[in-house]
Amino acid sequence: MQLRLTRNLIAGLLLAGGLLAGPLSAAEPAAVLSGAEQERYLSELKRLYLTQDERQALLAHSNGLLETYALSAAYQVGQAQRQDLRYQLRLGAPGELLLREETRGAQGSDLAVRNQRLALFGVDPFIRYDCPPAGISCVLFSPADGSPLLSIVRDHRGAAELAKALSFLIRNLQKG
Template structure:
């Protein structure tokens, strides 16, 4: 009985020590993340001549969407190729609006808006760039469905996902 009790106490103490170490490591990681975020936001504000984090993030996201737009010219051999252009905005607190324009080869234009409520959403944005095809897909953090498509460029998709992740965190404040 004494050995069993001693073993339980040792296990409990080991768990407390590991928990304390994990908490310290987490706090140190948060400090690094905060420093990285501050540097990233500072660079964006300088680049876009803005004093506001959110405006700099929106400008950067829109710039990336413009640069990596999936245009019909990038889709050879597809009869249904369209120009896809997106624009980000945040008209109300706690939401991100994604405006999509689809221009067909015949010149017809379809415009749609997706509203992404940001509260309670994991701000980590994922993307996929399949080997086959000409596009990368940025995934909706709510359910993993496609949120928007850009030309197939891993670096561009990674930078856009990073900017959107920081933007969602900012909108969640």
């Protein structure tokens, strides 16, 4: 039920912001927004997550998207090594974002956790992503070095929205 509610809230947010009108480029997820559209997007997120803090709204939205578009074993029919991939973001030191990756085997018995610190000062804040037509997942790339950062279920709109939210969050964290 939470998954359905999150998807409905995201769809409502996108429709309210008028962001479904044009195609989003994978290389420039946030470049579509002008100053007024950016303010409208951030104010909708603050209203949606009941906070006046842009950073908290962006963090909550990013974590909600990560949960909604998580790559679970159920999506990996026919794959040899099916596993659940779950991610969670937290704030670290100033200019730092903490990414927790949980990998669980298809039977649910094997669990591996990996924590990663993302230093954000001096990096390009725009998150790039790729959703290969033949694959089952979309990959979002690290702004620091372009290496794969995280994988979500193959959904172009979800990847675009997550890349946009993360780009805004990175820009916000770069302010200090």
